Amino acid sequence: MNEKNLSEKLFKPKFDYPETSTLVTQIKSGQQLTNSFLDSEGNSCWYRAINRLSWQWRGLPFIETEEVLSRISISKKRRSNPNWLDTVVGYQSGNWIYEFWAQATKWQKQADFDEQLTVAESEFEAYHSKCHQSWLMASGFMTLAGYPYFRNDDLANQAVLLAYRYYRHAMDHSPFIVKDLDFNLNDKVIKAILHTPLKKSDPIRAFPVVLLCSGLNDLQIDFYRFFIEHLAPLGIGLLTVDNPSMGNSKHFNLSQNTSIIHQAILEQIRTVPLIDYQNVILLGYRFGANIATRLAYLMPSKIKGLINIAPIIHQIFIDPQMQAKLPMIYRDMLADRIGLKNFSEQQLQAELKFFSLKEQRLLIKPCNVPVLNIFYEGDLLNNIEETKLITSTKSTKLFKIQLLTLKQDLQQRSQNLANWLKDLVFRS
Incomplete structure (x- = not known):
């Protein structure tokens, strides 16, 4: 059966599906805050970002x-x-x-x-x-x-x-070998994807790998271009996995132990012969920086380095005024990810405070792996003060992306990230 017929058979359209914006109910809605440009363009005519x-x-x-x-x-x-x-x-x-x-x-x-x-x-x-x-x-x-x-x-x-x-x-x-991997956690299967820098004609060898910790807006299949343009040329692989409550990991619940899935992968990563387990770098993007930074504190012996891009690790989780001004889509996403279907502002505030890494007492001292932090000028969900909470006993680098020169700075960021990875993996 071809792909078209299979799709039509499995997913025959119906008209009685509930509309997405009605699936999570807030007892009291907040004001609208212009979104960070990293997440959306702040257009209130749309529910989605x-x-x-x-x-x-x-x-x-x-x-x-x-x-x-x-x-x-x-x-x-x-x-x-x-x-x-x-x-x-x-x-x-x-x-x-x-x-x-x-x-x-x-x-x-x-x-x-x-x-x-x-x-x-x-x-x-x-x-x-x-x-x-x-x-x-x-x-x-x-x-x-x-x-x-x-x-x-x-x-x-x-x-x-x-x-x-x-x-x-x-x-x-x-052109590259890409493998589906299964890891185990509490009698459940974690489905990950390993993007190798090896082409199909290359001899098999172990290689360094970046373990991706993505945001609440992203699935693990959203980062192929990042792999092709920035990692594969360096001979570095990309290991992706969905966050708890999303995609292939939706059967796992998101809790303040945000790193539970990635932690299980790190504990079992030696079972994958292709991966040089002594050269695993964490990349945390947005909310994923909460996961990555948490792992850097809990499992430093298994991590070579930590990269955080526009990290969301503290303020949004403990500031009720900031939460109240979030666009409804973000509050709904947060509520859905942690299992709240009908909720009040007070309920959401009570749940979110446990996600702050500062409240978890993890940021009271530097972590023990090299850190590269990247923050964006004008980002309403992250700023330099929050970014500077993530420090290292070994080395901490901080790069700023400016709004007025966004395109050039993004290109420079990519080059800086690549140079930092090369120094970390191949020269240390």
């Missing part, structure tokens, strides 16, 4: 994402909240999941067509490259269809399943 910067960084074409947003915007269908463009009720045109699913399906059909082409041996590289790109686009748009990945959003969960299936097809055509 519109993050063109992130989508382009992942490799999704700007024109196509704009076309999808336009189809959602102009819809005349009934919305669960008339103030939000992306709340069209039912799986139909104008609905967020429907429109991004439709865009993903276009790329899935293109990928199916590409794979059926007959090519000469001399054209194999171009053939695989084209198939690889088409499947990546299908996976990327299907990932957006599932956002914000609420656990009780059945239709979105189906989109995420397809996104992972398309990603696996893309990896089959990747």
Whole structure:
């Protein structure tokens, strides 16, 4: 059975799915705060975070994402909240999941067509490259269809399943060897993906690896471009895993022990022959920095270094005024990830304070691994004071990304990150 028929059989559209924004209920909603540009563009006409910067960084074409947003915007269908463009009720045109699913399906059909082409041996590289790109686009748009990945959003969960299936097809055509790995935690399976810097013709060898700790907005399949552009050229692999309550890890609950899944992986990483377990670097992005920094304190002997990008580790978890001003999507995501379906501000505040690493008494002294911290000027969820809470007994480096020179600074950040990794892994 081909991919199209299988998709239609498993995920036949229905019209009685609940609209995503209604799945988490706040007893009292907060004010709207202009979002950090790292997370969205602060447009109150949308329930979801519109993050063109992130989508382009992942490799999704700007024109196509704009076309999808336009189809959602102009819809005349009934919305669960008339103030939000992306709340069209039912799986139909104008609905967020429907429109991004439709865009993903276009790329899935293109990928199916590409794979059926007959090519000469001399054209194999171009053939695989084209198939690889088409499947990546299908996976990327299907990932957006599932956002914000609420656990009780059945239709979105189906989109995420397809996104992972398309990603696996893309990896089959990747020039690099990519392996699915299983780890164990409390009689449950942790599903991770190891992106190796080895091409299919390379001799098998162990290599350093970056263990990714991603944010609450991201799935583990959102970082392939980062691997290709910044890690593979250095001969460094990327090991990804979903955070508790999300994607392939949605059967794990998110608690103040945010690092429980990554900790289990570090404890079992010696069982993966391809990984040089003495050269494991943690990369924490946004909320993922909470996970990565926690691990740096708890398991320093298993970690070579720590990189944090725009870390969220303390203030948002203990400041009720800051929490009250968060856009509703972020409060809903936080509540969903920790298992609150109907909640008041007081309940959310009580739960979140336990996530502060300062409240957990982990930041009262430096950690014992080298640290690279990167923060962004104008970031409303992180600032230099919070970033400076993460220090090391060995070495601490701090890089700033400025808004006025964002493009150039992002390129410089990538080069600084690569140089820091090279020094850490190959010269120490």
